Amino acid sequence: MAANEAPVVVTPALLREVGLPEPGHDKHSSGRVVVVGGSSRSPGGVRLAAEAALRVGAGKVTVASTAAVLRLVASDLPEAALVALPADPADDDHLDPDGVQVVAAEADGAGALLVGPGLVDPVRAAVLTARLVPEVSGPVLLDGLCSAFLTEHPDGLHHLEGRAVLSANPGELAHTAGVDVEEVAADPVAVAAAVARRSRVVVLCAGAAKHVVAPDGRAWVVAGGARGLAASGSGDVQAGALAGLLARGAAPAEAALWAAYAHARCGERLAAAVGRLGYLARELPAELPRVLGEVG
Secondary structure: OOOOOOOEEOOHHHHHHHOOOOOOOOOOOOOEEEEEOOOOOOOHHHHHHHHHHHHOOOOEEEEEEEHHHHHHHHHHOOOOEEEEEOEEOOEEEEEOHHHHHHHHHHHOOOOEEEEOOOOOOHHHHHHHHHHHHHHOOOOEEEEHHHHHHHHHOOOOOHHHOOOEEEEEOHHHHHHHHOOOHHHHHHOHHHHHHHHHHHHOOEEEEEOOOEEEEOOOOOEEEEOOOOHHHOOOOHHHHHHHHHHHHHHHOOOHHHHHHHHHHHHHHHHHHHHHHHOOOOOOHHHOHHHHHHHHHHHO
8 A cells, every 4th residue: 555545444255255264173272362451440441342352253262361350350350360479579460570481481372462551650560561572482463551561662573473462542542642632633544554554563543433453464454343332341342352363363454444343333232222422331242243244
């Protein structure tokens, strides 16, 4: 795609052409997702991401967080494996970066590692990510505040050889790229393309529209959605769906396109049922199988 070409609009026909890997025959062949994140201030992020990963067909999900977070979400995640990580001695609301070896061991052989849901401090998120990412070799999705890692370490995902995705909102993408958020608003594709090329990562930027940009410059846009998606926890659902599709074996750009489209359509379905606003992020995951089935 030339620099002046408009991004390709994502449609059901395009997604059917892109395709998705067939579901596995059992939970072991359907892929495993490891979700790392959470804090006592925002414990629900890992729960939402984990459910979304399962709803798009991942066979197994492991949630790694502090014992305090796991106690809060355990009853809502009977399908997930739970791994307690040490809390930061300086502030037990955050994960201790010294616990990354536990996560790296869990991520070994996993289909996707998702880092970020429920983390609330960008500096601590960047430190945790900087300690963890060099220890893993499989597909990685950095979500939300973990984008700060690429601000300081733009080459930090190069060793993954393209098996990486960054999911960020416009403000997070601006910080990662070192530009003003107004520049992202004016030309999200150009900013995302610069980050994608520099860090060798597929970028999914979710704003009024969702933009997906690959390191080679290919770009797509998902139009529509619903205003109710701009609510707490919604991005965690999208990240979990994307990680679940990665675990099933989808390439990073394919997983990002399907997850972004499905997330937007889930919002529209709920908006039609209950109104433009007022539905909750926890209601989105249950819509994912229906949307994926409709697209085929």
